[in-house]
Amino acid sequence: MIKAEGLSKRYGPLTAVDGISFKVEPGEVLGFLGPNGAGKTTTMRMFAGFVPPSAGYAEICGFRVDQHPIEAKTRLGYLPEGAPVYGEMTPWEFLDFCAAVRGFSGSERQERVGAAVERLNLESVRDRRIETLSKGFKRRVGLAQAILHDPPVLILDEPTDGLDPNQKHEVRELIAAMSANKIIVISTHILEEVDAVCNRAIIIAAGRIVADETPEKLIQRSRYHNAVTIRFRDLDDLNAAAEALRALSAVAEVEIDRQGRRLTALPRDQALILSSVDELVNARGWDIEQLQLESGRLDEVFRRITTGEAL
Template sequence: MPDLIEIDRLSKRFGAFTAVDDVSFRVAKGEVLGFLGPNGAGKSTTMKMLAGFVTPSSGTARICGEDVVDNPVAAKRHLGYLPEGAPTYPEMTVEAFLAFTARLRGYRGSEMRDRVAHAMGLTTLEGVRLQPIETLSKGFKRRVGLAQSLLHDPPVLVLDEPTDGLDPNQKHEVRRLIKQMAPEKAIIISTHLLEEVSAICTRAIIIARGTVLADATPAELAHRGPSLDAVFRDLTMPKEKA
């Protein structure tokens, strides 16, 4: 399978603080990569650099062969991005917001309406399509953010905490959707939830303090200790000095 995501020696420094330090990995079509780490590990910063929202201090990131710095528009055509917080226009209805996003993507007329309807169907938003976004629960707002990332059926998805705020049934539906889409896409899920990785990911990267500490399948990580939770604690807790 071809590598649709390529990250090579990516770093980001904010003054004297290094948020991401020399990170490299690739994600092929058909892979669901869990990007796992505690809060402040550098997950969201890495995702923002890949999505073109933050400029790297060094290194490169490519989506479907397009460099996100040198060819940002071309790279973003291949990308569906669900950022942390998923900003929307709260006074707009769900349907109006998705239609607005579709127009930004270049869709018009019946194709725009079909794209919006399909995205709402995938994320089970038809029942709230005429509600202002500001009146929705956190879980429904998250699903609106997910819907906008799927409108143009991109080959690459970068999802930052996609099930944040969802109830157990909603989590199950989103995970089922990700599994359904996985064979035709390269997907990165940034999360601090170990259950997310075990449930839907084919591979996991553990990052802490801006550095990649492990890159393996969830099963391989689990074999390193009595549970994936124990592996996670062992890899992310500071080591005692000898």
């Protein structure tokens, strides 16, 4: 288990992290979300023992990071923001160094480094200097370093930043494959990622936790949860159709997308409006291409939560 208890960090008059508390249990993949500057990286750095907290503490597997840093760091795999590495080394040398510092020696060290290289598909570049590698490879070297010692806790600061869609997919698969018995915390501002790999999401804004839920629950907070989108086949009078939808008692609002020939009906109090919209479509005989029930939009939830708008 990892735990933050009243964790705070102040830089002079600026409060970067403002007394946050949470626990993460094995098997959880926690997505740490928030706008830039919200305190994500600072929080992760306090867990990694790089930044000392101004108040409160972080704990990893029962060891307080400020009191027992070595024990805590031994159990943690950490990918710093931007995945810094020693550019003049090759991936193999670099990983070998990390393994040696972590106390592995002899054939076990070889095996661990070899396994990490294999897991992140670094074979083709294992003997090239890291500074000559692409951003994707550099990031993977950083990730290999984090998983090398098979730690029970992984904290990854923007693990997919700067990767192409295929590499992002690979990293997500890797995270998913390791998630069964580990604690994994990833920070990101790519919302699809939360949906794809996390089973819990914490949103922080201005150093405070403003939401802590499963991604599904978070999506349900969207105004678009249970909304219905109609796509028309030809250019009907969209305004008239919108009027007709607005007349339905359960519909709160209708959004018009002229270019896409789409109308989106937003429900009042997340009511199920699909059947009544469907009835209306049939009654009016509209020529439609698609009728779609929306589950919600994470980006909209994110924006409203982090800008402090009411939900």
